[in-house]
Amino acid sequence: MSVVVLYDSDDVAVATTPMTAGEPLALPEVPGVTLRDDVPAGHKVALRDLPAGSPVRKYGQVIGQALADIRAGEHVHVHNLGMPRDAAARVAGGDGGPAPQLPADLRRTFHGYRRPDGRVATRNYVGVLTSVNCSATVARKIARVTEDDAEGLDGVDGVVALTHGTGCGMADRGEGWDVLRRTLAGYARNPNIGGLVVVGLGCEVNAVAGLMADLGVAEHVPVSSYTIQELGGTSAAVARGVEQVRGMMRDLAGATRTEVGVEELVLGLQCGGSDGWSGLTANPALGVASDLLVAAGATSVLGETPEVYGAEHLLAARATSPATAEALMERIRWWEEYTGRQGTTMDANPSPGNKAGGITTILEKSLGAVAKAGRSPLVAVRHYAEPIPRPGLVFMDTPGYDPVSVTGMVAGGANLICFTTGRGSVFGSRPVPTVKLGTNAELASRMTGDIDLDCSPVVEQGVPLEEMGRRVYDLLLDVASGRRSASEELGLGGEEIVPWQLGAVL
Structure with missing residues (x-):
C-alpha cells in the first residue's frame, strides 16, 4: 500500500x-x-x-x-x-479510548543501582558541576582526564562535566535565576549521580557557597567544592578536580545492580527531527510502552510545550483533576504570550527538516507528538526542572529544543530518556541514557549507528502497534539494566546539558 x-x-x-x-x-x-x-x-x-x-x-x-x-x-x-x-x-474530539491493560507476561523488573535513600539509578556517574560558564573548561578537562579511569572500574559508568552557559551577568533573583538554580540542583540530586565535584570561578553571581547551600544532595553522595581563583588558576583547579574525581570513583567501584521493580523508572519522552512518519510509527509505539510502564507503577514525563500546542485539549481531557487541566492550559497561555513578545508565533516551531519530512503546521506536529504519551491519565503538570512526582503520566513545561527539554527532565529526576526521530538526531544525554527510536526504514538504515530500534515495520510490515510497543518497552528495560544505548556507544551526551535561559543577560 x-x-x-x-x-x-x-x-x-x-x-x-x-x-x-x-x-x-x-x-x-x-x-x-x-x-x-x-x-x-x-x-x-x-x-x-x-x-x-x-x-x-x-x-x-x-x-x-x-x-x-x-x-x-x-x-x-x-x-x-x-x-x-x-x-x-x-x-x-477526545483522547481516543482507554489505556491498555497490563499483559500477563509483561516484564515487571529491571536491574538498577539501589541507593541508600531508596531511589534507583540506571547509571552510576561522578559529576563535575559548574556554578558558572567561566569554570566550564576546567570541568571538561577534569572529565576528559578521568573518563578513561572509569573503563576499568566495575560499577562506575563514567564521569560527566555538568556545564552550562550562564551563572553570571544575570540577576540574583527572578525567573531566570530560579530556573538555573533549580536545574543545577536537580542534576546534583539525580539518582544517576554517585559522586559530585562542584567547581566555580570565585567571583560569579551564582557563587559556589550559595549554590552548595541549596543543592540538597543526599547524605550518601560524596560532594566537594572549590573555586579556581582560590586554588591559584586553571592548572591547580584541574589537578584538584582530577584527584577528587578519582577518589570518588574508587569509592564507587564495586557497586552492583540488583533486581528492582519497573515502578522505579522515571522515563522522559522526547522527539526531535520529526517527520511525517513520526505520528504513525515511533511516537505511538513509544506511547504504548509508556502506558505499560505507567500501568505497572512507573512514571513517564511528556514535555515540549510548543509541540503539544493544538493538541493540549487531548491531554487536558485526560487530566485527573480540573486543577491539573487548568495548570496545562495556563502554560499554553504563557507560551502564546511569550512567543508574541518575541515577535513570533507558535506556528514558527516546525523546522525546515520537519517540513521536508512532511509536517506542515504545528497542529499536525503536535498531534503526532502527543502520541508519545499514550493514553494514560495526566496526573500532574510541573514547571521546568521541578521535581517530578511519582507515579503516573506527568507533563513538564519545557521548550521544544531537544537539549533544553531533556535537561529539564533530567533535572526533574528522570533516570531514562526515550527519543524518537525521523530526520535523524544524534542526541545523547549523560548521566541519564537516551534510547533512540527511528520512525522510518531509510533513516534507520542510513544512520544505523545512532538508532536503537527501527519502528517502521508498523507501516511497512503491518506489525501491530501493541507489538512494537512491547519491543520498545523491553528495550527500555534492557538499557535501564545496563545495556549501552547507541548514543552511549558513540560517547554522546556530554555537550547536551543546556538549561533553559530566561531573563536578562546583564
Whole structure:
C-alpha cells in the first residue's frame, strides 16, 4: 500500500513511499482518485476536494485550513495548508479510548543501582558541576582526564562535566535565576549521580557557597567544592578536580545492580527531527510502552510545550483533576504570550527538516507528538526542572529544543530518556541514557549507528502497534539494566546539558 489513512474522518492520506503524478490512490474509500502531483514519502495527499478556508483533518483532528482550493489527489503541504484563523477550530474530539491493560507476561523488573535513600539509578556517574560558564573548561578537562579511569572500574559508568552557559551577568533573583538554580540542583540530586565535584570561578553571581547551600544532595553522595581563583588558576583547579574525581570513583567501584521493580523508572519522552512518519510509527509505539510502564507503577514525563500546542485539549481531557487541566492550559497561555513578545508565533516551531519530512503546521506536529504519551491519565503538570512526582503520566513545561527539554527532565529526576526521530538526531544525554527510536526504514538504515530500534515495520510490515510497543518497552528495560544505548556507544551526551535561559543577560 502506497498511502495510509489514519482515521475515517481524515481529509488526507500519508504517502508511505514516493509517489508520482498520475498514479491512482487505490483506496476503496475514495475510488477514482488519481495523484495530480508528485508526493514525497511521509507527505500528505488530499482525499477529496477541499474549498479554500475549509478545515483539513489528519489524526481525526484539525491540522490547518486550506489556503486555496485543494482538489482530490493534490499534494497538501505548506503551499496550500496553513494555520486556522480561528484557534478554536483546532479543538475537537477526545483522547481516543482507554489505556491498555497490563499483559500477563509483561516484564515487571529491571536491574538498577539501589541507593541508600531508596531511589534507583540506571547509571552510576561522578559529576563535575559548574556554578558558572567561566569554570566550564576546567570541568571538561577534569572529565576528559578521568573518563578513561572509569573503563576499568566495575560499577562506575563514567564521569560527566555538568556545564552550562550562564551563572553570571544575570540577576540574583527572578525567573531566570530560579530556573538555573533549580536545574543545577536537580542534576546534583539525580539518582544517576554517585559522586559530585562542584567547581566555580570565585567571583560569579551564582557563587559556589550559595549554590552548595541549596543543592540538597543526599547524605550518601560524596560532594566537594572549590573555586579556581582560590586554588591559584586553571592548572591547580584541574589537578584538584582530577584527584577528587578519582577518589570518588574508587569509592564507587564495586557497586552492583540488583533486581528492582519497573515502578522505579522515571522515563522522559522526547522527539526531535520529526517527520511525517513520526505520528504513525515511533511516537505511538513509544506511547504504548509508556502506558505499560505507567500501568505497572512507573512514571513517564511528556514535555515540549510548543509541540503539544493544538493538541493540549487531548491531554487536558485526560487530566485527573480540573486543577491539573487548568495548570496545562495556563502554560499554553504563557507560551502564546511569550512567543508574541518575541515577535513570533507558535506556528514558527516546525523546522525546515520537519517540513521536508512532511509536517506542515504545528497542529499536525503536535498531534503526532502527543502520541508519545499514550493514553494514560495526566496526573500532574510541573514547571521546568521541578521535581517530578511519582507515579503516573506527568507533563513538564519545557521548550521544544531537544537539549533544553531533556535537561529539564533530567533535572526533574528522570533516570531514562526515550527519543524518537525521523530526520535523524544524534542526541545523547549523560548521566541519564537516551534510547533512540527511528520512525522510518531509510533513516534507520542510513544512520544505523545512532538508532536503537527501527519502528517502521508498523507501516511497512503491518506489525501491530501493541507489538512494537512491547519491543520498545523491553528495550527500555534492557538499557535501564545496563545495556549501552547507541548514543552511549558513540560517547554522546556530554555537550547536551543546556538549561533553559530566561531573563536578562546583564
